[in-house]
Amino acid sequence: MFDFFDGKKKAVIGMVHIGALPGTPLYDEKGGMAKLIEGAAADLEHLQAGGVDAVMFGNENDRPYSLKAPTSSVAAMSAVISTLKHKIRVPFGVNYLWDPVASVGLAAATGAKFVREIFTGVYASDMGLWVPACDEALKARRNLDVRDLKLLFNINAEFAASLDTRPLPLRAKSAVFSALADAILVSGPITGQATDQSELSAVADAINDVPVFANTGVNLGNIDDVLSVADGCVIGTHFKRDGHTWNEVDPARVKAFMAKVETLR
Numbered sequence: 001m002f003d004f005f006d007g008k009k010k011a012v013i014g015m016v017h018i019g020a021l022p023g024t025p026l027y028d029e030k031g032g033m034a035k036l037i038e039g040a041a042a043d044l045e046h047l048q049a050g051g052v053d054a055v056m057f058g059n060e061n062d063r064p065y066s067l068k069a070p071t072s073s074v075a076a077m078s079a080v081i082s083t084l085k086h087k088i089r090v091p092f093g094v095n096y097l098w099d100p101v102a103s104v105g106l107a108a109a110t111g112a113k114f115v116r117e118i119f120t121g122v123y124a125s126d127m128g129l130w131v132p133a134c135d136e137a138l139k140a141r142r143n144l145d146v147r148d149l150k151l152l153f154n155i156n157a158e159f160a161a162s163l164d165t166r167p168l169p170l171r172a173k174s175a176v177f178s179a180l181a182d183a184i185l186v187s188g189p190i191t192g193q194a195t196d197q198s199e200l201s202a203v204a205d206a207i208n209d210v211p212v213f214a215n216t217g218v219n220l221g222n223i224d225d226v227l228s229v230a231d232g233c234v235i236g237t238h239f240k241r242d243g244h245t246w247n248e249v250d251p252a253r254v255k256a257f258m259a260k261v262e263t264l265r
Contacts, residue, residue: 005053005091009265010227011121012258013093013213014052015236015246016043018080020061023072033076037083043249045053047239048089050254051262056093056116056234057081060191061246065126065159069102081110088221093152096128100137104151108144116152116185116234120175123159134179153181156199158190169200169206183236185215190244192237193217197225204229219243220257227264 006009019036020026028035031201032184040057047055059077081094093114096103100117107115119137123130141149156168164171168186171192184207186200194217204212211231218226219238226233239254241247 002004005232009055010230010261011053011144011213011216011232012261013054013056013232013234014047014050014239014249014254015060016040016047016055016057016249017060017236018057020063021059021069021073021076023076024062026061026063032037033079036076036080039248040080041084041087044084044087046249046251047254050239050251051258052090052235052254054091054093054113055088056095056114057112058095058116058236059097060236062097065127067096067098067130069096069099074102074106078106078109081106081112085111093150098130098132098157100132100134101140102219104137104140104146104149105144107149108140108146112149114150114152114182116154118157119151119153119173120155120179121157122163123157123160124163127159130157130160138180150182151180152183152185152213153179154185154187155203156187157170158187158216167202169202172203172212173206175208181210183211183213183231186215186230187215188217192243194219194222195226197229199223200226201229204231220260223257223260224264227261 090115094106094112095116103115119134172184195214214226214230214233218233237245241250
């Protein structure tokens with residue numbers, strides 16, 4: 001397991017979904033940056049108090065998503081995270097949807113320990129033809145002198161269909177071998193929808209070099225099955241009030257979930 005999770009088995013990464021950033025269609029000009037910081041701070045505290053092993057800051061509210069991050073949005077996201085750094089008590093990561101190079105730059109600017117993104121593959125998506133710049137992201141990691149930054153490869157993109165016809169386990173092995181993935185993440189078709197358990201199991205069976213995480217749709221009802229094969233999971237939607245992706249984090253849901261995880265470690 002990654003050293004930045006302090007050796008925790010079956011690690012849980014809780015999502016801090018920052019509100020829509022400046023320059024995106026849903027940005028709240030009246031609330032401004034103060035509202036973004038206030039919301040992220042509350043979610044961060046609830047996740048940490050509930051016992052998650054790490055947190056990840058993401059821009060899930062920046063719908064419709066872009067394959068090239070606007071400078072204004074990246075700057076604003078960096079400002080939110082930097083403002084909250086003194087409150088962060090667990091390892092943290094970042095993810096700017098869906099730009100791997102911008103995500104690495106954001107990590108370098110904020111001191112994040114890991115990045116989650118789509119780094120490999122070719123997809124037909126809601127955003128059009130999707131061809132991630134994996135080589136540029138890894139070059140940025142080197143050139144920005146953040147070589148210890150861990151890159152978590154989401155290998156089956158949400159809101160998209162892969163144009164790569166290879167079986168998912170083979171794509172996972174290839175990402176580790178040729179693209180230097182530090183971890184493999186397996187996702188469902190849309191944020192909040194569960195990973196196919198058979199796919200997750202097949203990928204976990206195929207990968208021995210790096211951890212395998214379930215990336216979407218993990219909840220109290222399926223956590224036993226997920227952690228029976230995966231090294232950990234990323235949780236966003238299940239931690240929200242009423243299990244709705246765009247709501248605030250519900251501290252009771254976090255505590256109940258983490259209490260269950262402790263019985264499975």
